[in-house]
Amino acid sequence: MNNSSPLDYRSAELTRKFIEQIRRITTQPWNIMEICGGQTHALLQYGIDQLLPPEITLIHGPGCPVCVTSLEAVETALQIAAQPDVTFTTFGDMLRVPGNHQDLFSARANGADVRVVVSPMDAVRLAQAEPERQVVFFAIGFETTVPSIAASILHAERNAITNFSILPANVLVPPAIHAILSSPENRVNGFLAAGHVCAVMGYWEYEPIAAQYHTPIVVTGFEPVDLARGIYQTVRQLEESRCVVENAYSRAVTREGNRTAQALINQVFEPVDRQWRGIGLIPRSGLGLRAAYRSFDALERFLVAFNTLVESPLCIAGQVLRGVATPHDCPAFGSQCTPSSPLGAPMVSSEGACAAYYRYQRVKP
Numbered sequence: 001m002n003n004s005s006p007l008d009y010r011s012a013e014l015t016r017k018f019i020e021q022i023r024r025i026t027t028q029p030w031n032i033m034e035i036c037g038g039q040t041h042a043l044l045q046y047g048i049d050q051l052l053p054p055e056i057t058l059i060h061g062p063g064c065p066v067c068v069t070s071l072e073a074v075e076t077a078l079q080i081a082a083q084p085d086v087t088f089t090t091f092g093d094m095l096r097v098p099g100n101h102q103d104l105f106s107a108r109a110n111g112a113d114v115r116v117v118v119s120p121m122d123a124v125r126l127a128q129a130e131p132e133r134q135v136v137f138f139a140i141g142f143e144t145t146v147p148s149i150a151a152s153i154l155h156a157e158r159n160a161i162t163n164f165s166i167l168p169a170n171v172l173v174p175p176a177i178h179a180i181l182s183s184p185e186n187r188v189n190g191f192l193a194a195g196h197v198c199a200v201m202g203y204w205e206y207e208p209i210a211a212q213y214h215t216p217i218v219v220t221g222f223e224p225v226d227l228a229r230g231i232y233q234t235v236r237q238l239e240e241s242r243c244v245v246e247n248a249y250s251r252a253v254t255r256e257g258n259r260t261a262q263a264l265i266n267q268v269f270e271p272v273d274r275q276w277r278g279i280g281l282i283p284r285s286g287l288g289l290r291a292a293y294r295s296f297d298a299l300e301r302f303l304v305a306f307n308t309l310v311e312s313p314l315c316i317a318g319q320v321l322r323g324v325a326t327p328h329d330c331p332a333f334g335s336q337c338t339p340s341s342p343l344g345a346p347m348v349s350s351e352g353a354c355a356a357y358y359r360y361q362r363v364k365p
């Protein structure tokens, strides 16, 4: 099973073999959290959650970048987008994320120049093409999106593009794992770490976390065989009372990660405290621009002010993101809250747990 060809990653037979191994070695209940929202969707899409033995509970983590972007950041984005001569650019998923009273989609309908881009470099090109406008890019996402954002800032600097800036809202995975594992409400026994994040950052940062909290962490990918293998290796560690970091995604991930990308990140950004929607402030869990690049920070260019931040009283997204509730526990799931009429970010995002439960029809047991 370890010599899979690339064509084998979706093999039903290999996936079933790992599931059988999990059933064979499991002797007691274990809660395993997949950090990444992309993995949540893949687990439900391929039905792996339904194939696991009843002792194994999958807990969906906070790794949906759209879901954890703070309400404060969304409100800031709305205020900047509403200013004259501003073109506000964003990944498409952020358009429908609710702010206090509206989202970027409705702001656009009301006349704001909000445009969807697929990369921050698209926003730089817009700034070059329209020098009379201030072009702002909403910098959301985990470590995977940061190298391209750093590159866009360096490109703007080199080419003296002064009408480009970013609204910094990037977040980091390791501090979130710390926050989950140190919480009194924690019930996670083991983690699946996201392969794409580790492809950039490596997994050396996870080793002290696994040791400190006596919790196994297995790096894995997004295909059914990857996920089943990752769960198997996590359960095997738990059953053997081991707690180390293992790499079940070696075709893409090394311990050190992509040093070039890391150097790019470190040149432009530094760790800062950040608010996570539904979770709260996590120390040093975000990235802010270093002093040398702070002129590209939209918060230095635009005045924003708001007194109140209002979440839907029905939405329990915070509990879902912390892994202490499932979308089924939300009274609004599938009734007041649907993908076409979302009350919270996890129902909007293509990586949100609520959207995954809705899409793959996980009905309440």
Ligand code: SF4
Pocket (backbone or CB within 6 Å): 314, 315, 316, 317, 320, 327, 330, 331, 332, 333, 334, 337, 338, 342, 343, 344, 345, 346, 347, 348, 354
């Ligand atoms: S179903 Fe909707 S209202 Fe409920 S937690 Fe999810 S996003 Fe919030």
